[in-house]
Amino acid sequence: MGIVMERSIPEEVKLLLDKYVNGLQEIGVKEKLVGVYLYGSLALGAFHLETSDVDFVTVTTEQVNEVEKVKIRELHKKLYKHDLGKRMDGMYIPLVDVGKQNHEMSPYLYCSDGKTNEGHWDINSVTWWTLKNQGITVCGKQANELSYAVTWDDVVSTMKYNVEQYWSEKVKRPYLFLSTEWVEFAVVTMGRIIYTLETERIISKDEGLQYMMASSKEWEPLLQDVYRMRQKEGMKPSLSRWRRAEMTKQYLLFGIEECKKRWGR
Structure with a gap:
């Protein structure tokens, strides 16, 4: 067929x-x-x-x-x-x-x-x-x-739960971010959520990462490391493992506050 x-x-x-x-x-x-x-x-x-x-x-x-x-x-x-x-x-x-x-x-x-x-x-x-x-x-x-209804408010509620429950709990376990996989997952997912709330459009993780790289210089070393991970460039990370873990935790705390501002509008 x-x-x-x-x-x-x-x-x-x-x-x-x-x-x-x-x-x-x-x-x-x-x-x-x-x-x-x-x-x-x-x-x-x-x-x-x-x-x-x-x-x-x-x-x-x-x-x-x-x-x-x-x-x-x-x-x-x-x-x-x-x-x-x-x-x-x-x-x-x-x-x-x-x-x-x-x-x-x-x-x-x-x-x-x-x-x-x-x-x-x-x-x-x-x-x-x-x-x-x-x-x-x-x-x-x-x-x-397909016969079902889903509103943008439903999407925001899902992301709100994801941020306030899932990621707020993960921040309490910063040792997770000694793992390269957890760093990549955390950084691209939070960037995607922030961008989606800002534009009211579901986007890919890559687009979320690109948005954060263009709009947030404060996190540039971390974002560049994650970009290289996703591109499989094989380049040595600019951050040490411990520094990257700490920066990922701080990036998530920043992201959580940014999300709260957006759904509080």
Whole structure:
């Protein structure tokens, strides 16, 4: 089954999605399909073939049954043999739950880091907003025609919770930022949140980092180090590991206060 999409994506991704949709057809799940959709970096125009995840939401007319779950797990094991298949991250959501939050939903099937599990995963208002407004339809009903409503206030509430709960707790554990992965994750995520609140537009992590590099000279050494991490330039960091960890903590505290100013307007 050939896939025709309204926006251009890398040919390698298209071939993977062809295999995925054909696989769903072969195991009989296609009869339940409402559609397969892409969000994340692909939808935001920031996909890196070597590193980015293929973020998807597969919507079905009803919850997949136990037999179908076994077949879906096997399908992802087959796809995992391919490099891009290892980076397929997504969820199987019944139509009745589209637009809902995790706490409102029964456990669902999701794929992350090459493993298929059942529970709750990457569902929030940012996910639904991106899907509704910028999502790419792989097959089925168009993403913007899915029957659910999500407002910008919902997006802000999600980011507010993320900042005031998740990142405010992480700041209390600064030893985390001795890890290069945690430094990169913290810096690009906070930059993305600040920019999104400023412009009322969901953007990629790369765009958030570029915005911070252009607008905040105070954090330039840290931002430059993170930029090099993401570009895989192999250049020696300008900051020591300990200095970088401390600067990441201070950057997060700065970001938390900046966010509070923006949603307090």
